[in-house]
Amino acid sequence: xxxxxxxxxxxxxxxxxxxxxxxxxxxxxxxxxxxxxxxxxxxxxxxxxxxxxxxxxxxxxxxxxxxxxxxxxxxxxxxxxxxxxxxxxxxxxxxxxxxxxxxxxxxxxxxxxxxxxxxxxxxxxxxxxxxxxxxxxxxxxxxxxxxxxxxxxxxxxxxxxxxxxxxxxxxxxxxxxxxxxxxxxxxxxxxxxxxxxxxxxxxxxxxxxxxxxxxxxxxxxxxxxxxxxxxxxxxxxxxxxxxxxxxxxxxxxxxxxxxxxxxxxxxxxxxxxxxxxxxxxxxxxxxxxxxxxxxxxxxxxxxxxxxxxxxxxxxxxxxxxxxxxxxxxxxxxxxxxxxxxxxxxxxxxxxxxxxxxxxxxxxxxxxxxxxxxxxxxxxxxxxxxxxxxxxxxxxxxxxxxxxxxxxxxxxxxxxxxxxxxxxxxxxxxxxxxxxxxxxxxxxxxxxxxxxxxxxxxxxxxxxxxxxxxxxxxxxxxxxxxxxxxxxxxxxxxxxxxxxxx
Amino acid sequence: xxxxxxxxxxxxxxxxxxxxxxxxxxxxxxxxxxxxxxxxxxxxxxxxxxxxxxxxxxxxxxxxxxxxxxxxxxxxxxxxxxxxxxxxxxxxxxxxxxxxxxxxxxx
Numbered sequence: 001x002x003x004x005x006x007x008x009x010x011x012x013x014x015x016x017x018x019x020x021x022x023x024x025x026x027x028x029x030x031x032x033x034x035x036x037x038x039x040x041x042x043x044x045x046x047x048x049x050x051x052x053x054x055x056x057x058x059x060x061x062x063x064x065x066x067x068x069x070x071x072x073x074x075x076x077x078x079x080x081x082x083x084x085x086x087x088x089x090x091x092x093x094x095x096x097x098x099x100x101x102x103x104x105x106x107x108x109x110x111x112x113x114x115x116x117x118x119x120x121x122x123x124x125x126x127x128x129x130x131x132x133x134x135x136x137x138x139x140x141x142x143x144x145x146x147x148x149x150x151x152x153x154x155x156x157x158x159x160x161x162x163x164x165x166x167x168x169x170x171x172x173x174x175x176x177x178x179x180x181x182x183x184x185x186x187x188x189x190x191x192x193x194x195x196x197x198x199x200x201x202x203x204x205x206x207x208x209x210x211x212x213x214x215x216x217x218x219x220x221x222x223x224x225x226x227x228x229x230x231x232x233x234x235x236x237x238x239x240x241x242x243x244x245x246x247x248x249x250x251x252x253x254x255x256x257x258x259x260x261x262x263x264x265x266x267x268x269x270x271x272x273x274x275x276x277x278x279x280x281x282x283x284x285x286x287x288x289x290x291x292x293x294x295x296x297x298x299x300x301x302x303x304x305x306x307x308x309x310x311x312x313x314x315x316x317x318x319x320x321x322x323x324x325x326x327x328x329x330x331x332x333x334x335x336x337x338x339x340x341x342x343x344x345x346x347x348x349x350x351x352x353x354x355x356x357x358x359x360x361x362x363x364x365x366x367x368x369x370x371x372x373x374x375x376x377x378x379x380x381x382x383x384x385x386x387x388x389x390x391x392x393x394x395x396x397x398x399x400x401x402x403x404x405x406x407x408x409x410x411x412x413x414x415x416x417x418x419x420x421x422x423x424x425x426x427x428x429x430x431x432x433x434x435x436x437x438x439x440x441x442x443x444x445x446x447x448x449x450x451x452x453x454x455x456x457x458x459x460x461x462x463x464x465x466x467x468x469x470x471x472x473x474x475x476x477x478x479x480x481x482x483x484x485x486x487x488x489x490x491x492x493x494x495x496x497x498x499x500x501x
Numbered sequence: 502x503x504x505x506x507x508x509x510x511x512x513x514x515x516x517x518x519x520x521x522x523x524x525x526x527x528x529x530x531x532x533x534x535x536x537x538x539x540x541x542x543x544x545x546x547x548x549x550x551x552x553x554x555x556x557x558x559x560x561x562x563x564x565x566x567x568x569x570x571x572x573x574x575x576x577x578x579x580x581x582x583x584x585x586x587x588x589x590x591x592x593x594x595x596x597x598x599x600x601x602x603x604x605x606x607x608x
Contacts (some may be wrong), residue, residue: 032575039578048596049587055578061591069575097602147597163597166586241600295524300563308569464579 006268011254014226017184017265020257021182021234022188023223024132024249026199028174028209029142029216030073035170036141037064037107037112037304042172044215048165056170058103063303066091070172071114073208074139075309075317077174078115080324081134088308089114091139091301100143108175110298113138114307122198123326124190131197133179144169180234188224188257193250196220200246201325213245220245220249222277224256226264234259236270240284242277251282259284330357336365349377350387357394359455363401371397375415379422392421398429412485413437439488446479448486450495453478464500472496513542 038055054062078085092110118134133331145168150160176199185190200211200218204396211218224394225237238260243251243252255277260270275284323331332352333343347350351372358368372387376397400417403409409417409432420431431440453475454461472493479492515534518541522529529537554563583596592599 034575034577038580039573039576040580041577047583049583049598050596051580053578053584057581057586065573067572067575068572088569092577095524099598099603146603148603161604162600162603163594164600165597298522302564305564305566305568305571 006259006262006266008255008258008375009265011186011258012258013103014261017229018226018257018261019182019229019231020188020253021225021227021237022184022192022253023179023237024181025221025223025239026176026190026196027075027219027221028176028203028211029218030070030172030174031209031217032067032073032172033068034067036070037170038062038068038173040170044217046167048167051167056102057166064107066304066307067172069219070139071307071309072317073172073206074114074137074174075314076206076208076321077176077203078137079314079318080206080321081115081118081120081137081176083137083222084135085309085314086112086116086305086307090306090409091304092298093301094140094296096296098143099162100146100169102144102164102166102169102277106140106143107301107304108140108298109138114309120195120198120202122191122194124187124194130184130187130191130194132181132191135177135179137174137176140173140175141170142171142173171331189250189253191227192222192253193246196249197246198326205322205325205328207302207322216244217424217494219244222249222252224253224260225270226257228261236247236272237277238270238284240275240277241287244277244279248277248279248282252277252284253433255283279335281334309376316498328352332496346373349373351377354388354397356393358397358401361395361398362490363398367401367404368394368397369446370419371401375418379418390422391424391450392418396421396428403428407488408439409437410439410485410488413439417501435487436484439486446491447495449457449479449482449487450475450499453482454496456497464496469497472500513538513545 001221002299024212029042031373032042034040035056038053040051040053040056043051055064076084087409089109089112091107092112092315093105094108094110095105097104113136115137116135116317118137120132120134122130122132124130133485144164144166147163147165148159148161149163178195181188181195183189196218200213203209203218204211209217210358213219220243222240222243223237225235227233227235240252243249256275263270274287277284297343304494317501329343329352332338333340338346346355346369349372355368355372356367358372359365376392377387398416400409400414403417404411404414414433416435417428417437419430420426420435420437421428425431425434456478457475460471460474464475475496476492479487479496480489515538518534518538519529522534522537587593587596587598590598
C-alpha cells in the first residue's frame with residue numbers, strides 16, 4: 001500500500017487555519033529495586049535475560065504479587081498531580097500477541113486507574129502558567145526489548161528475525177495521560193515540551209524514578225489532531241511514539257501539525273494510526289493502525305486481588321510529598337538573589353541540588369554557586385558526564401570553600417585539591433596533606449623567598465621605589481613560582497612593598 | 502443459523518467469530534466459523550442468565566476470594582540464570598530469545 005504524499009504546511013499557516021488538540025501519554029519507569037509483580041532486579045544495562053524469573057517470563061504456574069513500593073509511588077505521583085486516588089481498583093489484562101510480552105498480555109489497569117482527574121500547572125518560558133488537565137495515572141508493567149536482525153538499520157521493516165531480552169519485562173511503569181489540551185494555538189509545541197519537562201522535574205523530586213529520557217525511563221507519546229480554526233470540533237488524531245527527548249517532544253508536535261494540515265488542506269483524511277518519530281529528520285513515519293480497545297479484550301486480572309488504599313495510607317503518603325520543584329526554584333532564587341537568567345543556567349547545568357547541598361554543608365551560596373557552575377562544570381564537561389556524577393560530594397566542595405575562606409588554600413591550590421579529590425586521592429584534607437597544598441604560612445620562609453626574588457631583580461626594585469607599584473607583580477610571580485604557588489599573594493605583595501619603601 | 506425463538510441477547514455472526522479468531526491467532530476453517538458462532542452464541546446466552554438474577558445491588562464478581570491489598574515488600578528474590586531462562590526457548594542467540602520475523606507491524 002502506498003499512501004499519497006502531501007506537502008508540509010508552513011507552521012504559521014497551520015495556526016491560522018487550524019486549532020490543534022494535544023494529548024500526551026507519558027510512561028515513567030519506576031526506580032523500585034524489584035519489578036512490579038516479582039522480585040527480579042530492575043537495574044539498567046545488565047546482560048540480557050539475567051534479571052528474569054518464571055513470573056516475568058510468563059511461565060506456566062507462576063503467580064504475580066504486587067510490589068508495595070510501586071503502589072506507593074503511583075499514589076504519590078497521583079497526589080502530586082492533584083488527582084483523586086481510587087478507594088478501590090483492580091488490575092486488568094490487556095491481551096495482545098507480540099513477542100515483547102511473553103505472557104501474551106500486559107498487566108495494566110483499564111477503567112479503574114489508581115489516580116484520576118488531576119492537573120499540573122506548567123510554567124512557560126515567559127512566566128505564564130498553563131494548566132494541563134490529567135485524565136489518569138495508572139499502573140502497569142514494561143515490556144521486553146527487541147533487536148531486529150537483518151533489516152535496514154535494525155528496524156523491524158525487512159528484518160529476518162528478532163531477538164528478545166526480557167530484563168525490562170515487568171519493570172513497574174506509571175502511565176500518565178492528559179485530558180485533551182486545547183486552546184494552545186501556536187504555543188502547542190512549547191506547551192507540550194514544558195509539560196513533559198515539568199512532569200519530569202516533579203517525578204524526579206518525588207524520587208520515584210530517575211526519569212532519564214535517553215535510557216527510556218521516561219517516554220512520551222504525542223497525540224495530536226487538528227480541527228478547522230474556531231470550529232470547536234476534534235479531528236482525527238495520530239499517536240507519535242519514540243519521542244525520546246524534550247526537544248523531540250516539541251519537534252514532533254510541530255511536525256505533526258504541519259503534516260496533518262498538509263493532508264487536510266489537500267482534501268485528504270488523517271488516518272488514525274501510530275506514527276514513529278524519526279530523530280534525525282524531526283519527522284514522523286506511519287506505524288501500525290491503532291487497534292480498538294475492544295480488540296485488547298481487557299478483563300480484570302484474576303491472579304491479583306483488588307487494591308483499596310485506606311484514607312490513612314493516602315494521608316501518610318501525602319505527608320511525604322516534597323516541595324514542588326518550581327516552588328523550590330522560586331524560593332532558592334529569592335534566597336540566593338539570582339536573576340531569572342542565572343537561575344536558568346543553574347537549572348540547566350543540573351547544579352541546583354548540588355549547590356543547595358553545598359550550602360547545607362556550611363558554604364556561602366555565592367561560593368557554592370561559583371564552584372559548581374564554573375570549575376566543576378568544566379570538569380564534568382571535560383569528562384562528558386553529568387555534573388552530579390562527578391566524583392566529588394557537596395560536603396567536599398564545602399570543605400574546599402572553607403579552607404579558602406580561612407586562608408589555608410589559595411584559589412589555585414583549592415582547584416588542585418579538587419583535582420585530587422576528582423582523581424580519587426581521598427578526602428579534601430587528605431589531598432591537601434598528600435599533595436602538600438597548604439599555603440606557606442611560615443612567615444620566615446615567605447620573607448626569605450621575597451628577599452631572594454628582590455635580590456634577583458634589582459631593576460624591578462628600582463622601578464617600585466620610583467613609584468611604579470604595579471611592577472611588584474613580577475616579584476609576586478617569582479615568589480609564587482619559588483613556593484610552587486603555595487604563597488598567599490596578598491601577603492607577598494605586602495612584604496615586597498614594605499621592603500621597597 | 503437462526504436463533505431459538507424467544508432467545509435474548511446477542512447473536513454472534515461469522516464475521517465476529519473470524520475477528521475473534523484473528524485476535525486469538527487461531528486458524529479457523531469456514532465450517533468451524535458456523536460451528537463456533539453457534540456454540541459461542543449459546544455460551545453467551547447461558548452466561549447472560551446470570552444477569553436475570555443479579556439485581557443492580559449485586560456488584561459483578563471478579564475475584565472469588567474476599568481479599569484485597571496483597572502486597573510484597575520491594576526486596577530482591579533470586580531468579581533464573583540466562584541459561585535457565587533460555588532452556589525452554591525453541592531458538593536463542595546472543596543470550597536472547599530468537600523469534601521469527603514480526604509480521605503485521607507495518608501493514
